[in-house]
Amino acid sequence: MTASGAEAALFWVLAPLMVLAALGLLFARKAVHAAICVMFVMVDLAILYVAQEAAFLGVVQVVVYTGAVMMLFLFVLMLVGIDAADSLTETIRGQRWVGLLLGVGLAVVLLGVISRAAFPPAVGLAEANAVTNPVALARVLLADYVLAMEVVGVLLVTAALAGLVLTHKRRLAARQTQRALAAAKVAALPTGRTLTPLPAPGVYAQNNAMDTPALGPDGRPLEHSVPRVLRIRGQERSATAVLAAEETLVGKELAEAGLLTEATEDEEAR
Helix, strand or coil, X not given: CCCCHHHHHHHHHHHHHHHHHHHHHHHCCCHHHHHHHHHHHHXXXXXXXXXXXXXXXXXXXXXXXXXXXXXXXXXXXXXXXXXXXXXXXXXXXXXXXXXXXXXXXXXXXXXHHHHHCCCCCCCCHHHHCCCCHHHHHHHHHHHHCHHHHHHHHHHHHHHHHHHHHHHCCCCCCCXXXXXXXXXXXXXXXXXXXXXXXXXXXXXXXXXXXXXXXXXCCCCCEEHHHCCHHHHHHCCXXXXXXXXXXXXXXXXXXXXXXXXXXXXXXXXXXX
């Protein structure tokens, strides 16, 4: 069986991309990026299956592996969360060199197998495609390998249940209802808590800096409009200082405008 020109072009376009995605899986520092690389390889593999007239395998590759397993993996990562700052400290000394040597040995073995591999003409494709390829594969999978299919199904269900268990968090106290939260906010009013959201920092439209308190309707600064971290660090600016600086700036602009006006009048007088 010889590949056509279009099949060869498709292979040489997708194969380098699959290799790059596989390398990205090895060298990616974040688990989400590694999962995306695996998903890219699986989708490209499904395309190659379809190009080789194995439509059933291509659909299974997309629906089962890419659409189910990888999506489950991504959802678990998003729900459980993962620390972006992974520790690079070796708990076992020399494990990187051992892994590197094992990887080189595996590459040598694979290259030896590939160099000695022979690709004789395919045998049995006519019988497999006699009833149509999906029907023949279904008969083989659900008749000869029914136990293996059941085991795979159990594993997928177990993976789904494991994802649900990992996302479950045990409550230390009873869950508060919306009515209870509203009552607690009203009860905390004498302590200075507000029912409405905190005002945004900044002196109206004149200044929108995070370290400048907002002004209330009476013109007084609202200290709680500045983030608590800035107040603890002592980086909060007073509204008076901001307004004084702006008045100074306005005065300079007016003075410059006056000088320009005087210069213009002198030129006109001359």
